[in-house]
Amino acid sequence: MSNFLYKHRFLFLRRITQVSILLLYISANVWGWNLLVGNLSSSLVLGLVPLSDPLALLQMLAAGAVIAIDIVLGALIISTFYFLVGGRVFCSWVCPVNIITDLSNYIRRTSGVNKIQKKQPATRNIRYWVLGLTLVISFLLGITAFEFISPIGMVHRGIIFGLGFGWAAMLVIFLFDLFVLKNGWCGHICPLGGFYSLVGRYSLIRVDHKEDKCTLCMKCKEVCPESQVLFMVGKSSEQILNGECTNCGRCVEVCDDDALNFSIRRFYEENKK
Amino acid sequence: MNNINPKVEMTNKKEEDMENVVNQSRREFFLNISRTAGVAALGGLVWSAYVDEATANSLILRPPGALPEEDFLKTCIKCGMCVLACPYDTLMLARPGDNRPLGTPYFIARDIPCYMCPDIPCVPVCPTNALDEILVSTNGKLDINKAKMGVAVVDSLNCIAFWGIQCDACYRACPLLGEAIFVEYSKNERTGKHAFMKPVVNYDICTGCGLCEKACVTEKASITILPRETVLGRAGDYYIKGWDKADEARLEHATSKTTTTDLSKEKAVDSLNDMGGLFDE
Numbered sequence: 001m002s003n004f005l006y007k008h009r010f011l012f013l014r015r016i017t018q019v020s021i022l023l024l025y026i027s028a029n030v031w032g033w034n035l036l037v038g039n040l041s042s043s044l045v046l047g048l049v050p051l052s053d054p055l056a057l058l059q060m061l062a063a064g065a066v067i068a069i070d071i072v073l074g075a076l077i078i079s080t081f082y083f084l085v086g087g088r089v090f091c092s093w094v095c096p097v098n099i100i101t102d103l104s105n106y107i108r109r110t111s112g113v114n115k116i117q118k119k120q121p122a123t124r125n126i127r128y129w130v131l132g133l134t135l136v137i138s139f140l141l142g143i144t145a146f147e148f149i150s151p152i153g154m155v156h157r158g159i160i161f162g163l164g165f166g167w168a169a170m171l172v173i174f175l176f177d178l179f180v181l182k183n184g185w186c187g188h189i190c191p192l193g194g195f196y197s198l199v200g201r202y203s204l205i206r207v208d209h210k211e212d213k214c215t216l217c218m219k220c221k222e223v224c225p226e227s228q229v230l231f232m233v234g235k236s237s238e239q240i241l242n243g244e245c246t247n248c249g250r251c252v253e254v255c256d257d258d259a260l261n262f263s264i265r266r267f268y269e270e271n272k273k
Numbered sequence: 274m275n276n277i278n279p280k281v282e283m284t285n286k287k288e289e290d291m292e293n294v295v296n297q298s299r300r301e302f303f304l305n306i307s308r309t310a311g312v313a314a315l316g317g318l319v320w321s322a323y324v325d326e327a328t329a330n331s332l333i334l335r336p337p338g339a340l341p342e343e344d345f346l347k348t349c350i351k352c353g354m355c356v357l358a359c360p361y362d363t364l365m366l367a368r369p370g371d372n373r374p375l376g377t378p379y380f381i382a383r384d385i386p387c388y389m390c391p392d393i394p395c396v397p398v399c400p401t402n403a404l405d406e407i408l409v410s411t412n413g414k415l416d417i418n419k420a421k422m423g424v425a426v427v428d429s430l431n432c433i434a435f436w437g438i439q440c441d442a443c444y445r446a447c448p449l450l451g452e453a454i455f456v457e458y459s460k461n462e463r464t465g466k467h468a469f470m471k472p473v474v475n476y477d478i479c480t481g482c483g484l485c486e487k488a489c490v491t492e493k494a495s496i497t498i499l500p501r502e503t504v505l506g507r508a509g510d511y512y513i514k515g516w517d518k519a520d521e522a523r524l525e526h527a528t529s530k531t532t533t534t535d536l537s538k539e540k541a542v543d544s545l546n547d548m549g550g551l552f553d554e
Contacts, residue, residue, distance in 0.1 A: 029357055041376075042352035042400050050400060056350050060401070063347040070400040071350065129309065133317045141321055143347050148324045148375050153351065157366060157376055161353055164368025 010249030017093050025160045040094070040156045041147070042074060050074035055134075055195045056147055062138035063145075079199060085247070087200025091186060091193050092225075092248035096156050100170055101186045104177035105225065113178065114222075120182050124228065124244070127194030134191045146191055183225050201243035207252060208263035211237040220251035220260060233259075239266060328374045331503055334481065336364055336378050337387065337420035338396040338409040342502065348403040351376030355395035355404060361388050364395060382423075382483025382498045389417045389448050389482050418449065423481030423498040424505065425454065425474045432495040434471050437461045443472050443496045446488035453479040472496065476505060 005012065024036035025043070034047045042052040052074030060067060082090055092098055108114050137145035147153060151169040158166030177184045186193055209232055216234045221227045229242040230251065252260045328346050336355050339345050355378050356364045363385045367373035380387060393415050396404045409419050425443070429435045447454040454472050461467040472485075474496075483498045510527035514520040539547075 029353075032357075037357060038352040038354050038400075042350045042354070044354070044398075044400070052350065052400065060347060060350070065344070065347040066402070068400060068402045074400065129313050130316075133313060133320065137317060137321050137324065141325060142343070143324060143328055144350075145320065145324055147351060148327055149320065153376055154369050157351065157353070158368065161356065161366045162368055165370030166368060169369060 007253055010253050014093050014248060015099070018096060018099060021094055022096060022156070022159055025156075029160055039160050041153065042071065049077065051078055053192075054079045054199070055192050056144060058195075059134060059138040059144040059146060062135045063142045064139075065144075082196060082199050082203070084203060085200075085205050086203035086245070087196030087198070087243060088193060088246035089200070089205075090196050091190075092246035095152060095192075096159060097152050097173060097190075098186065100155070100174050101177045101183065101225075104174050105183065107178055108182060109222065114182065117182065122181055122184075122188055124188050124226075126188050127191055127197070130189055131191035131194040150192070151185070152190070152192060187225055197243040199243075202265075203243075204265045205247060206263055206265045207240040207245065207247070207249075208261050209233060209237060209240065210259050210261075211235065213257045213259035215257050215259075217256065219254045219256070223250045223254050225250070239263060241265075330373055331500060333373050333377075333379045334382060334423050334483070334498060334500065336380070336395050336404055337389075337393055337417060337422055337480075338399075338404040338406060339422070340403055340405055340408075342500070345403050346374060346377070348401050349377050350401050350403070352400060353378070354398040354400065358394040358398045360390065360394065361385055363387050380483070382481075382486040383494055386483030386487045387420075387422060387480075388484070389420070389480065391415070391417055393417050393420075418480060420480040420482070421501055423483075423500050424476050424479045425481065425483075425485050425496050426499055426504055427472055427474060428495040428497070429471075431491055431493075432472070433491065435469065437463065437467060437469055439470060440490060441470060441472070442488045442490050443485035446484040448482060448484060449478055449480070454485060476501075 021036070024033070025039055027033040028035070028037040035045070037044045037047070038051075040053060041056055042050070044050055050070045050073050052071045054075040057067070057071055057075040060071070082088075134146040137143075151173055154166040154169045158164065173185045177186075181188060209230075211232070211234060214234045218233070220233060221230050224230055225248065226242075226244045226246060229240050229245040232238050232240075247262075249262065252262060331342065333342075335342070335345060336359075340348060351366065353366050356366055363380045364378045365380065367375055367377050367379060369375060373379055393409055396406055396409055396415070399405075406415065408421075410416055411419060427443075432440075434440045441456060444450065444454045444456055452475060454474055457469075457471045457473045459469045459471065461469050481498050481501070485496045486494045486498050489496050510524060513524060
């Protein structure tokens, strides 16, 4: 049992983080606690520190809205945080949609869908196009384009303020990821994921690969939601520097040979073999 | 990064082959770019069309101090702070399926109206100023009576006061009683000895709080809050109240646009003196 926990340590930590953030928001709504008030678009910590979604701010700028100081400050705090720890830490440690797509992924792996659909028919660069479109449409229509269709918004707002037909969005993403495209939403389409991939390009916390310990079992690649970032596994010892890595730690925990570990980014080139 | 270069062996091949490969890959490159651009155009069109339609709903009541709808939609970040601040659970965030711009705050007056808290807790918490304190302040102090959430419109066909039955539910419910709604008396010719006591709304003062709509006794409310943009007209520059000095100020920014028709090309007198068409020729 303890081995099972150890083998899923980051997964459990991530679920605890994701759920407690949602619980804090819900507690603000239901019991009026003021630890964390609002939602993932914008919130207030302890009635003092503002936090805001930087992509929402960009859309507001593109749409030509008058921007308030609180939002700029909140977006700066969030951007700085993710710039340091890795942008897509949001995706795997905070975003509630991750729980849905991870479930799809789990079923894909265990039921053998992955074995039938080996090649994925779409490029992961779609998200950058969607990100570009988000800003273009925001500019042309004078409206925050992604915020009005975002399944992330529907899901987290739904959980905190009441779901409505939001369950349909959850179901669509679940089925899409399960049958249509592996890691379809989070790994291919989501412009927020694309945005945070760019933000976290130079982040400090990075997974480190030691090629000499690797036994080529490829468990890490199988479990990784962004497996293209692990291109060096078994080939060379280096850090995973691609911003698309979500720092979820799945590769670290499934590795039986201690070949993958979290580390601090090295800013100088070490002598590689 | 030093061992991912499988193209090194290419140098051994004939130059001709090289050229073909380059041409082929160039074509593929342009085809891929065009294809992606095509998909992006299609997606962008569907996306814009949806968002444009979804945000076109104008019959929605916003919290006090909300910016004009167009500005509100681009400024509101959908965080729900106003919803959390509202002590009466009046405000809601639009959910999927509510047929309102997704995630934005609104209220349904007939269900829970705005109770017009003097300290307006929903407005100062707004982080984006989509709910603007200035719009609900007089001399720097919050003043809920300045709120303009909508206007009450009376359905004179179904309002029972217009039938001659005595009812002043809306008048009594109004927080600006006697100002936003007042009662107009007129003789009931049908009976000859009773009076109509008709509720009339002063659109200048009405805040659109919806307490009247909530109080209305008819099965479906006969007084309804609608957005000001929907109900109120605009006199424009052509008409002013000649007896009101203040009203003339509107003309300061008047645009002078002269239309020319066949008749107005010439002076009015010339037009009168024109005999053309009066005689047989």
